């Protein structure tokens with residue numbers, strides 16, 4: 001089902017605290033961190049009630065392809081390429097028989113197109129050989145496919161199958177987790193472990209969407225819009 005991104009709801013609401021709360025200026029206890037992360041989750045849910053994966057897809061196969069294409073590329077660019085991709089190769093069976101050069105031509109604008117083509121063809125061959133053309137709803141089986149790492153598997157499991165097996169950690173999630181001090185460690189695997197320990201399992205897929213939406217609209221990499229941010233009074237990195 002192709003879903004349209006909803007307008008950012010109320011992303012410009014303003015909270016005019018003079019500076020971050022005392023609780024986040026001193027060393028924070030685990031209990032305080034858990035309370036603060038619950039409050040962040042609650043406020044972001046209210047701010048972005050329609051947060052969802054912004055890649056266009058209709059089936060697990062389409063989401064798997066789109067997620068592989070989204071590496072080092074914007075979702076908007078991927079969404080421009082996938083309609084033609086799925087017209088030519090609508091199933092894993094069709095993709096497994098595709099010509100490498102033709103796939104490269106179609107996905108060229110997403111960058112790293114040679115590596116991505118190898119991953120896509122290998123992934124399709126793996127689905128045909130081991131899963132009769134179906135995308136497995138299993139982390140281990142997904143990660144055994146070429147080009148599929150933990151991040152891609154989390155996206156597919158969480159969004160196509162509704163399985164909260166982990167938290168998708170992309171560049172936005174890493175940046176916001178650090179700024180909000182939900183994780184002080186480096187690397188997507190460690191950030192994911194910290195978020196999984198803080199956020200209820202039923203919200204693992206959603207927290208990723210919420211942080212990505214907030215990162216794209218407010219907590220922008222170069223110049224975060226802290227005065228407009230709904231969590232600025234409980235964010236240790238707020239610049240007000």
Ligand code: SF4
Nearest residue numbers: 219224226229232235
């Ligand atoms: S926009 Fe500012 S206040 Fe909001 S999360 Fe980012 S750094 Fe913190």
